[in-house]
Amino acid sequence: MTPIAYRQQEKPLHEYLRQHARTQPDKPAFIWYGSALSWAQLDQMSDTFARQLQQRGVVKGDRVALFMQNCPQYVIAHIGIQKLGAVVGPCSPLFKGHELEYQLSDLGAKVIVAADVLYEIVQAARPKTAIDHVFLTHYAxxxxxxxxxxxxAEIDTPKRHIEGTTDFLDCLHNPQPAPDVGPLDMDDVALMTYTSGTTGLPKGAMLTYRNALFKAHAAADNNPIRDDDTMLAVAPLNHIAGMLIGLNVTLYTGIPCVLLYRFDPVQVLQALARYRVTWWYSVASMNAAVMQVEGARDYDLSALRMNPSTSFGISINQALAEQWRGFAPQCQLFEVTYGMSETHTWDTSMPVDAIKWGAHGIPIQGVECRVIDAGSGQDLPAGQVGELVLRSPGNFKGYWNKPEATASTLKDGWVHTGDMAKIDSDGYLTFAGRFKEMIKVSGYSVFPEEVESIMIKHPSVAQVAVIGIDDALKGQAVKAVVIARKGAPVVSAQQLIDWCREQMSVYKAPREIEFRDALPTTGTGKVLRRLLKEPQKASAA
Structure with missing residues (x-):
């Protein structure tokens, strides 16, 4: 493999931070609703937090949990944990008590850094975990x-002082040097991110300093980030994609990042215009929501030039990209990548000068992609759908305390993704769905994503997700769950079924259509298909 030309050298990303703190100490690293955290401040505060953890008995390899929405405190804590050689364990701030309890127990974490508004959830989960110290922080x-x-609105709440906890920022007021833990190996585990649980219980994917650096380079250089760029980060930092872009790429490149607590279409417009943002990673539904804001065209988005995006709920196609250009005239919107937690995401990248709509780009430098027959393991010819397997410096070390799951996924250095895909003669990869989500209709294979990509073209469909349902004669049939487009002509389930039968092979067309107000999703917008099988009160068939 051709050596990777990293912007500095092969070293942990927090060492990139140290370099930025030396070369541009007073420049903003993160901008939080108008408050700037400089590179020097970020370096010093994360050093101090690493020392605070050490004083509480945390050592190299220990897991430390993070439980909060996007905020500068998340960034400081994440970096401080890794400076100590400990392992970051992000927990979704959407968790309920039993979900947090499961992950904390599985991690074996003794320390958690949480938002004060989430303290009751921490307390509910704590008795059955190893947590013995709680740092609390206040978003404001x-x-x-x-x-x-x-x-x-949820940021503007009174600060809470809770006995038995430590205020996160109070403990950083007296600067301390980072603890001397000796050299860190690039293959040491630095992060345990949990799979989203779209199938079965979540598993902790063990990811290394090398994984993080390799993919930060891939994201920054394949969708070129320039020294004069300004980034907007909206995707959750606790999720692998949001973390890679909003945190790791910022550390890698040294550009300023405008950080938002969560997605809000008006606040995104304000941030893009106020800070002349040039580079934004989004989910397609975010772009759609931004364009629907009353007065959206009054905001100056002329600085925005690069908008890599992901199709969740809404497909990224040429029509959406052209519509987006009407708001951001210099900007290219495109499907950016295929990736997964086990590979630190971003395994492919779309060439911006040779976009193929519906595809997910070509493998980045250092990533090997194959499509195989899941039964025989033999490689399949170009254009044929099979299981995608990947090998690269981004591959995880395995699942935490789950050797059997690791052995079934990581084979001879290849990650067996469980995803269906095809690679065309030009090398472009197209994701076709999860094997477990593939629908078998009278022996024919139906890929939910293919049906969704056709149905989303109907003018009355805003979002759609497809699942399989039992059928006594055919084995399975197709069911579509639809969110109707506001302001569009009302369409009945039968009318939509009839339209589908004209647009696709009859066996692919839905037998049932159910209308809902929203689709169940993860915090990043990925549709949880397993929850679509739960009955809803308001439905049509």
Whole structure:
């Protein structure tokens, strides 16, 4: 493999931070509703937090949990944990008590850093975990007196002081040097991110400093980030994609990142215009929501040039990209990548000068992609759908405490993804769905994503997700769950079924259509198909 030309050298990303703190100490690293956290401040505060963890008995290899929405405190804690050689364990801030309890127990974490508004959930989960120390932080602590962007209502809450916990920022007031833990091996585990649980219980994927650096380079250089760029980060930092872009790529490149607590279409417009943002990673539904804001065209988005995006709920196609250009005239919107937690995501990248709509790009430098027959393991010819397997410096070390699951996924250095895909003669990869989600109708294979990509073209369909249902004669049949487009002509389930039968092979067309107000999703917008099988009160068939 051709050596990777990293921007500095092969070293942990927090060492990139140290370099930025030396070369541009006073420049903003993160901008939080108008308050700037400089590179020097970020380096010093994360050093101090690493020392605070050490003083509480945390050593190299220990897991430390993070439980909060996007905020600068998340970034400081994440970096401080890794400076100590400990392992970051992100937990979704959407978790309920039993979900947090499961992950904390599985991690074996003794320390958690949480938002004060989530304390009751921590307390509910704590008795059956190893947690013996809780740091709490208040989202508003680092806000400016006069925010430059509208604040989410949930940030503006009174600060809580809870006995038996440590205030996160209070413990950083007296700067301390980072603990001397000796050299860190690039193959040491630095992160355990849990699979989203779309099938079965979540598993902790063990990811290394090398994995993080390799994919930060891939994301920054395949969708070129320039020294004069400004990034907007909206995707959750606790999720692998949001973490890679909003945190790791920022550390890798040294550009300023405008960080938002969560997605809000008006606040995104304000941030894009106020900070002349040039580079934004989004989910397609975010773009759609932004364009629907009343007065959206009044915001100046002329600085935005690069908008890599992911299709969740809404497909990224040429029509959406052209519509987006009407709001951001210099910007290219495109399907950016295929990736998964087990590979630290971003395994392919779409060439912006040779976009193929419906595809997910070509393998990045250092990533080998094969499509195989799941039964025989033999490689399949170009254009044929099979199981995607991957090998690269981004591959995880295995699942935490789950050797059998590791052995079934990681074979001879190849990650067996469980995803269906095809690679065309030009080398472009197209994701076709999960094997477990493939629908068998009278022996024919139906890929949910293919049906969804056709149905989303109907003018009355805003979002759609497809699942298989039992059928006594055919084995399975197709069912579509639809969110109707506001303001579009009302269409009945039967009318939509008839339209589908004209647009696709009859066996692919839905037998049932159910209308809902929303689709169940993960925090990043990925549709949880297993939950679509649960009955809803309001439906049509």
């Amino acid at each position: 602590d680092l806000l400016p007196a006069q925010p430059t962007i509208d604040l989410p």
